[in-house]
Amino acid sequence: MIELKNLHVPAAEGPEGVTAAAAWALGIPRNEIKSLVILRRSIDARRKNAVIFVFSVAVEIDDEAKFLKKKRGRFTRYTPVKPYRFPYSFLSPETRPVVVGMGPAGLFAALCLAEAGAPPVIIERGQPVEQRVMDVERFWETGRLDTASNVQFGEGGAGTFSDGKLTSGISDLRTTYVLKRFMEFGAPESISYLAKPHIGTDRLRTMLISMRQHLTDLGCDIRFGARLTDIEIENGCVKALVIDGEDGTYTFPAEHIVLAPGNSARDTFEMLEIRGVKLSPKNFSVGVRIEHLQSAIDGANYGEAATLGTLPASDYKLAVHPEDGHSVYTFCVCPGGQVVAAASEEGHLVTNGMSYYARDGENCNGGLLVSVSPEDFGHGALDGIAFQRRLEEAAFKHGGGDFRAPAQLVGDFLAKTPSTGPGSVLPTYKPGVTFCNLWDVLPDFVCRALAEAIPEMDRKIRGFAHPDAVLTAVETRSSCPVRIERTEGQSVSVKGLYPAGEGAGYAGGIMSAAVDGIRAAEALCAHL
Ligand SMILES: Cc1cc2nc3c(=O)[nH]c(=O)nc-3n(C[C@H](O)[C@H](O)[C@H](O)COP(=O)(O)OP(=O)(O)OC[C@H]3O[C@@H](n4cnc5c(N)ncnc54)[C@H](O)[C@@H]3O)c2cc1C
Structure with a gap:
């Protein structure tokens, strides 16, 4: 098979355009491609008016040796990477692992x-x-x-x-x-x-x-x-x-x-x-889930191409480093997904996110986390757990004590005023949210870091700081x-x-x- 890297397919054509792009790159009619294996597919959305799929593929054609000779080194044969094999076999231990x-x-x-x-x-x-x-x-x-x-x-x-x-x-x-x-x-x-x-x-x-x-x-x-x-x-x-x-x-x-x-x-x-x-003890992170309309995230990522219907629900990966040393970053973004109640202890509330394979939900949610270290929670081996528990207890209490989660709109969070209900983004967390002021729930340094980061992140993903985006607390188990x-x-x-x-x-x-x-x-x- 012949390997082709960096094949560009316009978003308007959809991923199916890959065979035509491979034939064009090889300079042969499409029907001469006997088979095509996709090795890698990514999306390049850096130019909003020219979003493209980028492929690496392996293509099978007749008489490859002759073709490669004729093209004088312009193309190479595909060599699969040697697969990993577990290096032990035929063990029969005396005691069972x-x-x-x-x-x-x-x-x-x-x-x-x-x-x-x-x-x-x-x-x-x-x-x-x-x-x-x-x-x-x-x-x-x-x-x-x-x-x-x-x-x-x-x-x-x-x-x-x-x-x-x-x-x-x-x-x-x-x-x-x-x-x-x-x-x-x-x-x-x-x-x-x-x-x-x-x-x-x-x-x-x-x-x-x-x-x-x-x-x-x-x-x-x-x-x-x-x-x-x-x-x-x-x-x-x-x-x-x-x-x-x-x-x-x-x-x-x-x-x-x-x-x-x-x-x-x-x-x-x-x-x-x-x-x-x-x-x-080790560093970890705490914070909230942030929820936007998926259409808004797609619009920010893909521009007009978002409406073509050929591109998958998109995500983001953002990081900001406020001056106080606590990094703020997005984590585990779930396009078309929902915020989930992820508690494992009574009286301790935890959020996270999930999606179905189709990623076809109304909202996109992501962890919005602040890094913490033993300087913040103590140097004992289990001090980080005690810190997590304090945050989870506060979230449980402010949610109403029945695993409804405390939540606030981004606009209100940045203005430090309590929210009273949702705007255009409907929270997906079940069994429900209690709108309040997250500045009363999370430690002050976490809120300050988030408030500094959200507008910064909006410069990269337009609409990230939309006043109706929903923050749901508390995310403590990301690591x-x-x-x-x-x-x-x-x-x-x-x-x-x-x-x-x-x-x-x-x-x-x-x-x-x-x-x-x-x-x-x-x-x-x-x-x-
Ligand atoms: C809601 C959610 C969404 C996530 N989404 C993603 C994602 O999209 N992509 C991603 O890469 N990661 C995701 N993660 C993180 C990912 O799930 C973890 O990194 C990963 O599962 C860790 O694997 P593990 O095997 O080390 O531990 P775990 O998956 O946590 O498994 C540990 C298992 O040990 C069992 N156990 C614990 N203590 C005991 C005991 N004393 N006796 C017997 N059994 C015990 C637990 O019941 C559990 O089943 C998500 C996590 C959550 C909670």
Whole structure:
């Protein structure tokens, strides 16, 4: 196949125009292209009156060797990148490994271990995704929270009720492997080539069921409603786990544990600290969700091309660095999505965002976050969690004490006056919002940083500071406030414990957590 990079297709033609563009670039009639594989697709919207799709493709034509010779080096053959392969196989350990947590990190660790011949016992405090969806939907309708089965806890982990964005800042061969495995379990093929791939919460949920079936077929022992509550340690090595299961508490002998509990497992971090596992505080971020009309964001990004109907719902990525040292940035933007209630503790309110694959909702929402460090919340390992809890408690109280979220219009927030109701942007958060003054809810330095950043961001995305845009508080769980210190994949203080994923402090997002889970499985297999 012949590789073509940087092919431009005008937005008006839509992505289907790629074959014509490839034929034009090669100087051959369209019908001479036998097949075409998209390697990458992005959108260049820097010139609003000339928005284009930018493609890299591999094209199959007759007699490629002759064609390439005739074109004298103007084109090159496509050489696929060597795929990642898990480097261990045929293991048969004396004691079964255990994976704690069925988020992306735990799932990929379990997958690699099972396929290498060491199917683990998998401990998940939450419920299978079918039950979990019902528990979460009931919470959103009624405000009745299940502290074991919610947006943070259950099969699939924290990203199950998400936009399923798979972008990550890491450069690692394992990312292509993760995409390939996701596609095998039902993710859309577009994730293999889109510059900003996403799965959507609907497709994620069905993928998880296929993944569970595969793990079960490989011999994994999956235990839902099973919470790790303690670790027995002898001579600095793990000896057993104490598990609070559906039939009571039991002790389970275990020497090799991938610990992937996500960033909301506060009780687990408390237990680890008591057991002498070395933890450190780390920087994280807090803030709000901001909601605009999707049409306004598309207009700001695409200009007139927004009305063509050929371009996907758009997002943004903005950052401002106010003088007081607290960076403000947008995070986890969900085009056509909704703001979700993401609490996992009674009396503590948390927001986040999700979208369906179609991204066809009325609004676009994004996290609008202020970075915080131990200077803001204290230097103890668990001080960040205490800080999160204070903000979540304040949000719960100001929302009315029933998981309605405190909210304010951007215009009122900038004027420091309470809001009394929505304008043109209708908030999507369920079970509902209570309009108020967020300056009474969030710490002053957070409000000041947000108030400075919003007008700055409006210079990049026109309408970002629209007075009717809605701010919903509080977003505290975008990353982990704790790190479980590790060396060569193992806890520095307890042998046999392999901390992984976002909760261990080594990942942020679905993709990097999945990659870190694979790394944990590699480290564990090296010791086996
Ligand atoms: C609403 C929402 C939307 C998001 N959207 C995106 C997105 O679009 N793209 C993106 O990249 N990231 C997104 N994220 C972040 C992403 O979900 C996380 O980065 C990722 O899930 C972290 O993976 P993990 O495996 O490390 O932990 P988690 O996914 O948090 O999984 C940890 C699992 O461990 C279980 N567990 C915890 N403690 C115990 C215990 N003691 N015993 C047994 N089980 C335990 C939990 O129930 C959970 O299932 C979103 C998060 C949320 C909440």
